[in-house]
Amino acid sequence: MTLTLDPRTVAPGTELPPVVKGPVDRDMLKAYAAASGDPNPMHTDDEFARNAGYPGVFAHGMLAMGWLGQLLVAAGGVGSVRKFRTRFAKITWPGETITCRGRVTAVHDADGERLVDCDIWTENEKGERKLVGSAVLAFPRR
């Protein structure tokens, strides 16, 4: 796949091409629950979620983190991701369309590699940030 980030020209402020997911629906949550082996009914059983005090089921934090992983690999390629962290700040709800975004904060060269630090986040249609975090992408220096 063609990389969306050019390591020769990348600089602080460079935006990663966004990845859009959704609208989130219950089938996506069921598929992720099965594939990830997460048995928590909070994400698949509306009645269970309501009994726990929520309006209904909501997305696994790790599903949305997986979407951010797609953003990073699209930008830097498989094997470029060295560090990847997120905080699950707000809940992702069914019906929301989620945009994954990233912005370069620093670029430095070390041990024959170009290391690119990024802020990353997901946001809904209203611009509310759900997951916020950071990542380091590594590119071979040519």
Place this chain on the structure above:
Amino acid sequence: MPSKELIGRVLSTGSATVGAEHVTEFARALGDPNPLYIDAAAARRGPFGTLVAPPTYPIAFMTQAMAGGMDTFLELGLNFMTLVHGEQEFEYARPIRAGETLTLTGRIADIYEKSGSSGTLDFVVLETEARDAEGALVFFSRNTLISRRT
């Protein structure tokens, strides 16, 4: 409330082989079309010679591969009704390849509490490392769980 004496305790260990079908099912559940995750023929011709896993696949692999630890986990005394995944962090040495066997060791790295307007929050940090057949580190995971005391 979790006892700080549990810090450092090995929580869970395990070893498993990365299944190509599992990797592909996981990538499809993310809606990620990268052919290196889902197209075995394309992946064979690619830079890794086989299917590789998306960056968050370790979470599914850990669930599948690790056994035991439930007694210690219960010993933490967390409030399961309010337990949430607060933060997740990964470090990677290289991509995970389908067909390889990884050995995992998970331990309780930290336990602390914070008090706020909604009461006292208990934080438990779990760290897991995965090594390949040669003993080389493949990935590291740090998982922060938060539960509110009620």
